[in-house]
Amino acid sequence: MAKKQDDLTWLKKNKMGVRFSDLERILKQHGWKHQSTTGSHHVYTKAGCLPIMVVKPHGKHKYCHPMDVNKVIAALELEEKEKEEAEGKQETEEEAEETEDEQETES
Numbered sequence: 064m065a066k067k068q069d070d071l072t073w074l075k076k077n078k079m080g081v082r083f084s085d086l087e088r089i090l091k092q093h094g095w096k097h098q099s100t101t102g103s104h105h106v107y108t109k110a111g112c113l114p115i116m117v118v119k120p121h122g123k124h125k126y127c128h129p130m131d132v133n134k135v136i137a138a139l140e141l142e143e144k145e146k147e148e149a150e151g152k153q154e155t156e157e158e159a160e161e162t163e164d165e166q167e168t169e170s
Contacts, residue, residue: 078129083119
């Protein structure tokens with residue numbers, strides 16, 4: 064988990080200098096699958112998420128366009144937020160169950 068968070072932090076700090084191979088590695092580590100390629104346009108998908116299209120730099124360009132990096136950052140942040148909300152919901156349900164058990168014990 065710490066490695067994934069480090070990747071997200073690194074992306075935020077280096078939006079202008081992210082190579083396609085690094086962006087692809089990070090997407091795959093977070094569970095995204097390469098779906099298709101049309102020319103230099105690579106599409107990645109993950110269940111429950113909208114597809115992300117990343118343009119692979121070509122010609123004299125070395126780095127991905129910052130707009131593509133921002134799309135990946137937004138998707139990863141949304142994923143983290145949903146995961147935190149799900150964990151919070153689980154904790155709330157567990158606390159409710161404990162409270163019910165305590166009330167039954169008192170009766």
